[in-house]
Amino acid sequence: MKLSIRRKTTEPTLREEVVEYEVDAQDATLLEILNEIKTTRDTTLTFSSGCRSSVCGSCAVRVNGVEKLSCVCKPKDGDLIEPLRNMEVIRDLVVDAEKAQQFNAKAHAWGSKNSTNTAVSQDDEKRNEVQSDCILCGSCFSACPVYETNSEFLGPFALTRVWRYVTDVREGESADKIAAVQTNGIWDCTLCGECVPVCPQGIAPKSDIDMLRSKSGTMGYMDPKFSSGFGGGLDFGAPSF
Amino acid sequence: MQLVNDRNFIDGIKAFTNRIDFYEKRELLGNIFYDNVGIRRNKAALETVLDTVRQMRKELPFMGPSDKSKIYNTNLVEFIEFGNMLELAEIILVGAISRNESRGAHFRSDAPQRNDDAYAAHTISRYKEGVLCVDFIK
Ligand code: SF4
Ligand code: SF4
Ligand code: FES
Numbered sequence: 459m460k461l462s463i464r465r466k467t468t469e470p471t472l473r474e475e476v477v478e479y480e481v482d483a484q485d486a487t488l489l490e491i492l493n494e495i496k497t498t499r500d501t502t503l504t505f506s507s508g509c510r511s512s513v514c515g516s517c518a519v520r521v522n523g524v525e526k527l528s529c530v531c532k533p534k535d536g537d538l539i540e541p542l543r544n545m546e547v548i549r550d551l552v553v554d555a556e557k558a559q560q561f562n563a564k565a566h567a568w569g570s571k572n573s574t575n576t577a578v579s580q581d582d583e584k585r586n587e588v589q590s591d592c593i594l595c596g597s598c599f600s601a602c603p604v605y606e607t608n609s610e611f612l613g614p615f616a617l618t619r620v621w622r623y624v625t626d627v628r629e630g631e632s633a634d635k636i637a638a639v640q641t642n643g644i645w646d647c648t649l650c651g652e653c654v655p656v657c658p659q660g661i662a663p664k665s666d667i668d669m670l671r672s673k674s675g676t677m678g679y680m681d682p683k684f685s686s687g688f689g690g691g692l693d694f695g696a697p698s699f
Numbered sequence: 700m701q702l703v704n705d706r707n708f709i710d711g712i713k714a715f716t717n718r719i720d721f722y723e724k725r726e727l728l729g730n731i732f733y734d735n736v737g738i739r740r741n742k743a744a745l746e747t748v749l750d751t752v753r754q755m756r757k758e759l760p761f762m763g764p765s766d767k768s769k770i771y772n773t774n775l776v777e778f779i780e781f782g783n784m785l786e787l788a789e790i791i792l793v794g795a796i797s798r799n800e801s802r803g804a805h806f807r808s809d810a811p812q813r814n815d816d817a818y819a820a821h822t823i824s825r826y827k828e829g830v831l832c833v834d835f836i837k
Pocket of ligand 1: 598601602603604613614646647648649650651652653654663664667
Protein backbone atom coordinates (compact mmCIF):
# COMPACT_ATOMS: atom_id res chain seq x y z
CA MET A 459 0.00 0.00 0.00
CA LYS A 460 0.99 3.63 -0.40
CA LEU A 461 1.59 6.00 2.47
CA SER A 462 2.38 9.71 2.14
CA ILE A 463 4.42 11.45 4.80
CA ARG A 464 4.77 15.20 5.14
CA ARG A 465 8.45 15.84 5.72
CA LYS A 466 10.34 18.95 6.72
CA THR A 467 13.96 19.76 7.29
CA THR A 468 15.78 23.04 7.82
CA GLU A 469 19.19 21.61 6.89
CA PRO A 470 20.98 22.92 4.92
CA THR A 471 18.01 25.04 3.89
CA LEU A 472 14.29 24.75 4.49
CA ARG A 473 12.73 21.90 2.54
CA GLU A 474 9.15 20.74 2.88
CA GLU A 475 7.65 17.95 0.83
CA VAL A 476 5.16 15.13 0.88
CA VAL A 477 6.98 11.87 0.19
CA GLU A 478 5.14 8.76 -0.94
CA TYR A 479 6.30 5.35 0.27
CA GLU A 480 5.25 1.95 -0.96
CA VAL A 481 4.99 -0.26 2.11
CA ASP A 482 4.12 -3.85 2.74
CA ALA A 483 2.13 -3.70 5.92
CA GLN A 484 0.05 -6.64 6.96
CA ASP A 485 -1.80 -5.52 10.06
CA ALA A 486 1.16 -3.33 11.12
CA THR A 487 0.87 -0.22 13.25
CA LEU A 488 1.95 3.11 11.80
CA LEU A 489 4.92 3.15 14.18
CA GLU A 490 6.06 -0.26 12.94
CA ILE A 491 5.83 1.00 9.38
CA LEU A 492 7.77 4.18 10.19
CA ASN A 493 10.46 2.07 11.87
CA GLU A 494 10.58 -0.23 8.85
CA ILE A 495 11.12 2.72 6.51
CA LYS A 496 13.77 4.20 8.79
CA THR A 497 15.76 1.03 9.37
CA THR A 498 15.65 -0.36 5.84
CA ARG A 499 15.22 2.56 3.46
CA ASP A 500 15.73 6.05 4.76
CA THR A 501 17.59 6.61 8.01
CA THR A 502 16.79 10.32 7.92
CA LEU A 503 13.03 9.83 8.44
CA THR A 504 12.41 11.42 11.83
CA PHE A 505 9.58 10.70 14.27
CA SER A 506 9.37 10.18 18.00
CA SER A 507 8.20 7.23 20.03
CA GLY A 508 8.85 5.58 23.34
CA CYS A 509 6.74 2.85 24.89
CA ARG A 510 5.17 1.42 21.70
CA SER A 511 2.10 0.61 23.79
CA SER A 512 0.02 3.83 24.11
CA VAL A 513 1.40 4.77 27.50
CA CYS A 514 4.02 7.48 26.97
CA GLY A 515 2.20 9.83 24.60
CA SER A 516 5.24 10.67 22.49
CA CYS A 517 4.14 9.31 19.11
CA ALA A 518 1.03 11.33 18.22
CA VAL A 519 0.74 12.45 14.59
CA ARG A 520 -2.13 13.33 12.26
CA VAL A 521 -3.49 10.71 9.89
CA ASN A 522 -5.60 12.33 7.17
CA GLY A 523 -5.94 15.34 9.44
CA VAL A 524 -7.02 13.42 12.54
CA GLU A 525 -4.76 13.03 15.58
CA LYS A 526 -3.70 9.43 16.32
CA LEU A 527 -1.05 7.60 18.29
CA SER A 528 1.34 5.97 15.77
CA CYS A 529 1.77 2.94 17.98
CA VAL A 530 -1.97 2.22 17.93
CA CYS A 531 -3.15 3.38 14.51
CA LYS A 532 -3.14 0.89 11.63
CA PRO A 533 -3.01 2.94 8.45
CA LYS A 534 -4.83 2.27 5.20
CA ASP A 535 -3.73 2.62 1.60
CA GLY A 536 -3.38 6.26 0.58
CA ASP A 537 -3.23 7.73 4.08
CA LEU A 538 -1.44 11.04 4.61
CA ILE A 539 0.73 11.27 7.73
CA GLU A 540 1.53 14.73 9.10
CA PRO A 541 2.96 16.23 12.28
CA LEU A 542 0.67 17.67 14.97
CA ARG A 543 -0.59 21.22 14.49
CA ASN A 544 -0.26 24.27 16.72
CA MET A 545 3.35 23.40 17.56
CA GLU A 546 6.58 24.19 15.71
CA VAL A 547 7.82 21.32 13.56
CA ILE A 548 11.42 20.46 14.47
CA ARG A 549 11.92 17.88 11.76
CA ASP A 550 9.54 15.64 9.78
CA LEU A 551 6.95 14.33 12.27
CA VAL A 552 8.62 15.69 15.41
CA VAL A 553 7.15 18.84 16.94
CA ASP A 554 8.38 21.05 19.75
CA ALA A 555 5.95 20.46 22.63
CA GLU A 556 7.81 22.74 25.03
CA LYS A 557 5.51 25.73 24.76
CA ALA A 558 2.37 23.61 24.87
CA GLN A 559 3.53 21.86 28.03
CA GLN A 560 4.41 25.13 29.70
CA PHE A 561 0.71 25.90 29.69
CA ASN A 562 0.42 23.35 32.48
CA ALA A 563 2.59 25.63 34.62
CA LYS A 564 0.73 28.79 33.57
CA ALA A 565 -2.57 27.15 34.44
CA HIS A 566 -1.24 25.98 37.84
CA ALA A 567 -2.10 22.43 36.79
CA TRP A 568 -0.54 20.66 39.73
CA GLY A 569 -1.24 19.71 43.34
CA SER A 570 -0.26 22.79 45.35
CA LYS A 571 -1.07 22.47 48.98
CA ASN A 572 -2.64 19.71 51.01
CA SER A 573 -6.06 20.50 52.37
CA THR A 574 -6.84 19.58 55.97
CA ASN A 575 -8.78 16.64 54.59
CA THR A 576 -6.36 14.11 53.21
CA ALA A 577 -8.62 11.08 53.47
CA VAL A 578 -9.53 9.88 49.96
CA SER A 579 -12.56 7.66 49.56
CA GLN A 580 -13.24 5.41 46.57
CA ASP A 581 -15.77 7.92 45.29
CA ASP A 582 -13.30 10.80 45.65
CA GLU A 583 -10.82 8.86 43.63
CA LYS A 584 -13.34 8.15 40.88
CA ARG A 585 -14.11 11.86 40.42
CA ASN A 586 -10.91 12.60 38.53
CA GLU A 587 -9.76 9.14 37.59
CA VAL A 588 -10.23 9.71 33.86
CA GLN A 589 -8.46 13.10 33.86
CA SER A 590 -5.53 11.57 35.75
CA ASP A 591 -4.92 9.29 32.77
CA CYS A 592 -3.70 12.10 30.47
CA ILE A 593 -0.46 11.05 28.76
CA LEU A 594 0.30 14.55 27.39
CA CYS A 595 0.26 13.31 23.82
CA GLY A 596 -0.81 16.74 22.57
CA SER A 597 -3.58 15.39 20.31
CA CYS A 598 -6.23 17.64 21.83
CA PHE A 599 -3.90 20.64 21.61
CA SER A 600 -3.35 19.93 17.91
CA ALA A 601 -7.08 19.60 17.23
CA CYS A 602 -8.06 22.82 18.99
CA PRO A 603 -9.10 25.62 16.60
CA VAL A 604 -8.59 28.42 19.15
CA TYR A 605 -4.85 28.59 18.34
CA GLU A 606 -5.68 30.08 14.96
CA THR A 607 -6.62 33.25 16.81
CA ASN A 608 -5.06 33.02 20.27
CA SER A 609 -1.62 31.47 20.61
CA GLU A 610 -1.68 32.02 24.38
CA PHE A 611 -4.77 29.89 25.03
CA LEU A 612 -4.00 27.54 27.93
CA GLY A 613 -5.54 24.74 25.94
CA PRO A 614 -7.44 21.52 26.50
CA PHE A 615 -4.95 19.30 28.34
CA ALA A 616 -3.81 21.99 30.78
CA LEU A 617 -7.41 22.92 31.61
CA THR A 618 -8.41 19.28 32.02
CA ARG A 619 -5.51 18.89 34.41
CA VAL A 620 -6.64 21.93 36.38
CA TRP A 621 -10.07 20.35 36.75
CA ARG A 622 -8.34 17.15 37.88
CA TYR A 623 -6.72 19.05 40.78
CA VAL A 624 -9.67 21.31 41.56
CA THR A 625 -11.77 18.18 42.12
CA ASP A 626 -9.11 16.53 44.26
CA VAL A 627 -10.27 16.48 47.89
CA ARG A 628 -6.66 16.76 49.02
CA GLU A 629 -6.15 20.05 47.18
CA GLY A 630 -6.12 23.08 49.48
CA GLU A 631 -5.67 25.81 46.86
CA SER A 632 -8.45 25.27 44.35
CA ALA A 633 -9.32 28.97 44.38
CA ASP A 634 -5.85 29.87 43.14
CA LYS A 635 -6.26 27.41 40.27
CA ILE A 636 -9.65 28.77 39.30
CA ALA A 637 -8.12 32.28 39.27
CA ALA A 638 -5.26 31.09 37.03
CA VAL A 639 -7.59 29.89 34.27
CA GLN A 640 -9.68 33.04 33.85
CA THR A 641 -7.36 34.76 31.34
CA ASN A 642 -6.63 32.94 28.07
CA GLY A 643 -8.36 30.00 29.69
CA ILE A 644 -11.84 28.61 30.13
CA TRP A 645 -13.67 31.56 28.53
CA ASP A 646 -11.55 31.42 25.35
CA CYS A 647 -12.66 27.87 24.61
CA THR A 648 -15.50 27.77 22.09
CA LEU A 649 -16.76 24.43 23.44
CA CYS A 650 -16.48 23.11 19.88
CA GLY A 651 -15.62 19.62 21.16
CA GLU A 652 -12.83 18.93 18.62
CA CYS A 653 -10.54 17.86 21.49
CA VAL A 654 -12.85 15.07 22.66
CA PRO A 655 -12.83 12.36 19.95
CA VAL A 656 -9.05 12.61 19.39
CA CYS A 657 -8.08 11.80 22.98
CA PRO A 658 -6.62 8.28 23.17
CA GLN A 659 -7.37 8.16 26.90
CA GLY A 660 -11.08 8.88 26.66
CA ILE A 661 -10.75 12.28 28.32
CA ALA A 662 -13.20 15.02 27.36
CA PRO A 663 -11.39 18.33 27.92
CA LYS A 664 -14.43 20.22 26.64
CA SER A 665 -16.64 18.86 29.45
CA ASP A 666 -13.97 19.61 32.04
CA ILE A 667 -13.70 23.18 30.77
CA ASP A 668 -17.46 23.45 31.04
CA MET A 669 -17.25 22.22 34.64
CA LEU A 670 -14.53 24.80 35.36
CA ARG A 671 -16.85 27.49 33.98
CA SER A 672 -19.69 26.45 36.27
CA LYS A 673 -17.36 26.30 39.22
CA SER A 674 -15.98 29.76 38.32
CA GLY A 675 -19.54 31.05 38.14
CA THR A 676 -20.27 29.90 41.66
CA MET A 677 -17.10 31.68 42.79
CA GLY A 678 -18.22 34.98 41.29
CA TYR A 679 -16.29 34.93 38.00
CA MET A 680 -18.04 35.46 34.73
CA ASP A 681 -17.41 35.29 31.01
CA PRO A 682 -15.58 38.54 30.09
CA LYS A 683 -17.23 38.53 26.67
CA PHE A 684 -20.61 38.50 28.36
CA SER A 685 -19.78 41.31 30.77
CA SER A 686 -18.22 43.60 28.15
CA GLY A 687 -21.10 42.87 25.77
CA PHE A 688 -23.42 44.31 28.35
CA GLY A 689 -21.46 47.43 29.07
CA GLY A 690 -18.87 46.02 31.39
CA GLY A 691 -20.88 44.33 34.05
CA LEU A 692 -24.28 44.11 35.61
CA ASP A 693 -24.68 47.82 35.74
CA PHE A 694 -27.82 48.06 33.63
CA GLY A 695 -30.52 48.31 36.14
CA ALA A 696 -30.80 44.64 36.94
CA PRO A 697 -31.90 43.89 40.43
CA SER A 698 -28.97 42.87 42.56
CA PHE A 699 -29.29 39.75 44.64
CA MET B 700 35.43 10.04 33.78
CA GLN B 701 32.24 8.61 32.27
CA LEU B 702 31.43 12.03 30.83
CA VAL B 703 34.86 12.29 29.23
CA ASN B 704 34.46 8.78 27.79
CA ASP B 705 31.05 9.63 26.39
CA ARG B 706 32.27 12.90 24.87
CA ASN B 707 35.18 11.14 23.23
CA PHE B 708 32.89 8.42 21.91
CA ILE B 709 30.50 10.95 20.37
CA ASP B 710 33.38 12.91 18.84
CA GLY B 711 34.75 9.66 17.50
CA ILE B 712 31.47 8.78 15.78
CA LYS B 713 32.11 11.57 13.27
CA ALA B 714 34.96 9.49 11.88
CA PHE B 715 32.92 6.27 11.77
CA THR B 716 31.98 4.93 8.37
CA ASN B 717 28.70 3.21 7.66
CA ARG B 718 29.81 0.26 5.63
CA ILE B 719 27.85 -2.06 7.91
CA ASP B 720 24.17 -1.44 8.67
CA PHE B 721 23.76 -1.34 12.46
CA TYR B 722 19.99 -1.82 12.20
CA GLU B 723 20.63 -5.24 10.65
CA LYS B 724 23.07 -6.07 13.45
CA ARG B 725 20.60 -4.83 16.05
CA GLU B 726 17.98 -7.18 14.68
CA LEU B 727 20.49 -10.04 14.67
CA LEU B 728 21.45 -9.27 18.27
CA GLY B 729 17.79 -9.43 19.30
CA ASN B 730 17.29 -12.74 17.54
CA ILE B 731 20.38 -14.50 18.89
CA PHE B 732 19.57 -13.28 22.39
CA TYR B 733 15.99 -14.52 22.05
CA ASP B 734 17.20 -17.94 20.90
CA ASN B 735 20.23 -18.45 23.14
CA VAL B 736 20.16 -16.10 26.11
CA GLY B 737 16.62 -16.69 27.31
CA ILE B 738 15.69 -18.54 30.48
CA ARG B 739 17.10 -21.82 29.22
CA ARG B 740 20.73 -21.37 28.20
CA ASN B 741 23.94 -23.42 27.98
CA LYS B 742 27.61 -22.57 28.06
CA ALA B 743 28.46 -23.46 24.44
CA ALA B 744 25.65 -21.37 22.96
CA LEU B 745 26.41 -18.46 25.29
CA GLU B 746 30.03 -18.51 24.19
CA THR B 747 29.05 -18.44 20.53
CA VAL B 748 26.84 -15.42 21.17
CA LEU B 749 29.65 -13.76 23.14
CA ASP B 750 31.96 -14.16 20.13
CA THR B 751 29.37 -12.55 17.88
CA VAL B 752 28.84 -9.67 20.30
CA ARG B 753 32.58 -9.05 20.65
CA GLN B 754 32.91 -9.08 16.87
CA MET B 755 30.10 -6.52 16.60
CA ARG B 756 31.81 -4.31 19.18
CA LYS B 757 34.98 -4.43 17.09
CA GLU B 758 33.03 -3.51 13.99
CA LEU B 759 31.20 -0.62 15.61
CA PRO B 760 33.44 2.00 13.91
CA PHE B 761 32.16 0.72 10.56
CA MET B 762 28.51 0.92 11.59
CA GLY B 763 28.20 4.67 12.05
CA PRO B 764 24.96 6.60 11.47
CA SER B 765 24.28 7.58 7.86
CA ASP B 766 22.15 10.58 8.84
CA LYS B 767 24.59 13.44 9.45
CA SER B 768 22.01 16.00 10.56
CA LYS B 769 22.51 18.04 13.72
CA ILE B 770 18.77 18.39 14.22
CA TYR B 771 16.85 15.71 16.14
CA ASN B 772 19.02 12.95 14.72
CA THR B 773 17.32 9.75 15.86
CA ASN B 774 19.62 7.68 13.65
CA LEU B 775 22.55 8.91 15.77
CA VAL B 776 20.63 8.34 19.01
CA GLU B 777 19.75 4.79 17.97
CA PHE B 778 23.36 4.13 17.05
CA ILE B 779 24.56 5.30 20.49
CA GLU B 780 21.90 3.12 22.08
CA PHE B 781 23.09 0.18 20.00
CA GLY B 782 26.64 0.72 21.30
CA ASN B 783 25.31 0.69 24.87
CA MET B 784 23.23 -2.38 24.09
CA LEU B 785 26.34 -4.27 22.95
CA GLU B 786 28.21 -3.29 26.09
CA LEU B 787 25.36 -4.57 28.28
CA ALA B 788 25.02 -7.68 26.11
CA GLU B 789 28.66 -8.55 26.80
CA ILE B 790 28.19 -8.03 30.56
CA ILE B 791 25.08 -10.25 30.59
CA LEU B 792 26.88 -12.97 28.66
CA VAL B 793 30.06 -12.97 30.72
CA GLY B 794 27.93 -13.11 33.89
CA ALA B 795 25.83 -16.00 32.56
CA ILE B 796 28.86 -17.95 31.37
CA SER B 797 30.70 -17.47 34.67
CA ARG B 798 27.76 -18.65 36.73
CA ASN B 799 28.12 -22.41 36.30
CA GLU B 800 24.86 -23.29 38.02
CA SER B 801 21.10 -22.72 37.75
CA ARG B 802 19.31 -20.15 39.86
CA GLY B 803 15.91 -18.50 39.40
CA ALA B 804 15.45 -17.35 35.83
CA HIS B 805 19.01 -18.37 34.94
CA PHE B 806 18.60 -22.02 33.95
CA ARG B 807 21.77 -23.57 32.58
CA SER B 808 20.81 -26.85 30.90
CA ASP B 809 24.47 -27.94 31.19
CA ALA B 810 24.53 -27.16 34.96
CA PRO B 811 20.98 -27.69 36.22
CA GLN B 812 21.82 -27.72 39.94
CA ARG B 813 22.00 -24.77 42.27
CA ASN B 814 25.43 -24.34 43.84
CA ASP B 815 25.26 -22.18 46.94
CA ASP B 816 28.85 -22.82 47.94
CA ALA B 817 30.21 -21.10 44.86
CA TYR B 818 27.42 -18.78 43.73
CA ALA B 819 25.17 -17.63 46.58
CA ALA B 820 26.67 -14.23 45.80
CA HIS B 821 26.24 -11.02 43.81
CA THR B 822 27.78 -10.86 40.36
CA ILE B 823 30.05 -7.82 40.13
CA SER B 824 31.21 -6.86 36.63
CA ARG B 825 34.02 -4.42 35.97
CA TYR B 826 36.70 -3.57 33.51
CA LYS B 827 40.24 -4.42 34.62
CA GLU B 828 42.69 -2.81 32.21
CA GLY B 829 40.08 -2.81 29.50
CA VAL B 830 39.07 -6.43 30.03
CA LEU B 831 35.61 -7.26 31.31
CA CYS B 832 35.83 -9.36 34.49
CA VAL B 833 33.25 -10.94 36.76
CA ASP B 834 33.59 -11.56 40.49
CA PHE B 835 31.16 -13.27 42.80
CA ILE B 836 30.99 -11.33 46.04
CA LYS B 837 29.19 -12.80 49.05
S1 SF4 C 1 -13.74 22.40 23.08
FE1 SF4 C 1 -12.46 24.15 23.64
S2 SF4 C 1 -10.46 23.26 24.15
FE2 SF4 C 1 -11.63 21.68 23.04
S3 SF4 C 1 -10.95 21.93 20.92
FE3 SF4 C 1 -12.85 23.17 21.17
S4 SF4 C 1 -12.09 25.21 21.70
FE4 SF4 C 1 -10.35 23.81 21.99
S1 SF4 D 1 -6.15 15.07 27.24
FE1 SF4 D 1 -6.03 13.26 25.93
S2 SF4 D 1 -5.51 14.09 23.90
FE2 SF4 D 1 -5.07 15.67 25.38
S3 SF4 D 1 -2.88 15.43 25.88
FE3 SF4 D 1 -4.06 14.28 27.42
S4 SF4 D 1 -4.16 12.20 26.61
FE4 SF4 D 1 -3.57 13.51 24.89
S1 FES E 1 5.05 5.14 21.60
FE1 FES E 1 4.33 5.65 23.60
S2 FES E 1 2.27 6.25 23.20
FE2 FES E 1 2.93 5.57 21.24
